[in-house]
Amino acid sequence: MHRDAWLPRPSFCFTGLSLFFSLVPSASSMEVTVPLNLNVLNGTTVRLACTFNSCYTVNNKQFSLNWTYQECGNCTEEMFLQFRMKIINLKPNRFGDRVEFTGNPSKYDVSVTLNNVQLEDEGTYNCYVMNPPDRNRGQGKIYLQVLTQVPPERDSTVAVIVGASVGGFLAVIILALMVVKCVRRKQEQKLNADDLKTEEECKTDGEGNPEDGTK
């Protein structure tokens, strides 16, 4: 029903970070989607993406969100952002003004953005959501690792190249699939002489005149 909440968001900040994106469903709780690990250079900006899916629309009076930070596996969780009728940015000294809410609860997105990442920001970020009448609470856990070494320009160039090649590759595959589909359709047309029904779908191959397909 709310399929869009499941699609990976293209709006990640690729500011010199390599990210390992994966799903964290857990059987008995609400399904929350986060990247498991984020590696980011200090001084840059990182979006801690967190989306969830729920059978109910978000009602501001009942919806609850908590973002907490844990410096180590054993450390206590420090809450830094909360939703209680509205977004409350708790601005603990650790983060000050560097945390920004960049989600949209009505779209099941409760992401936050952390600006000017510091080495001390390394640790685990937990995103907890509860959307009554859904009974279960959902949790997403992101491990943020802060890097210092990688020269930023080189890293972003690599990211752009990788992004471009992946994009180009996908475009080629999609194009190839369309061509194959249309070729098949044309063969079927020849075989079945059933041109009228199928020619609509073949206009996308750019030849324009499906009637000419017999050359």
Ligand SMILES: *[C@@H]1O[C@H](CO)[C@@H](O)[C@H](O)[C@H]1NC(C)=O
């Ligand atoms: C990142 O950390 C290194 C090592 O602490 C420091 O030399 C460098 O200036 C920092 N870069 C930024 C942009 O904060």
Ligand SMILES: *[C@@H]1O[C@H](CO)[C@@H](O)[C@H](O)[C@H]1NC(C)=O
């Ligand atoms: C976690 O805390 C327990 C006690 O609460 C302690 O015994 C243990 O060594 C700690 N583990 C780590 C990795 O710090």
Ligand SMILES: *[C@@H]1O[C@H](CO)[C@@H](O)[C@H](O)[C@H]1NC(C)=O
């Ligand atoms: C958030 O924290 C408050 C306590 O500060 C708690 O009452 C609430 O249930 C929590 N919400 C979620 C979704 O964990």
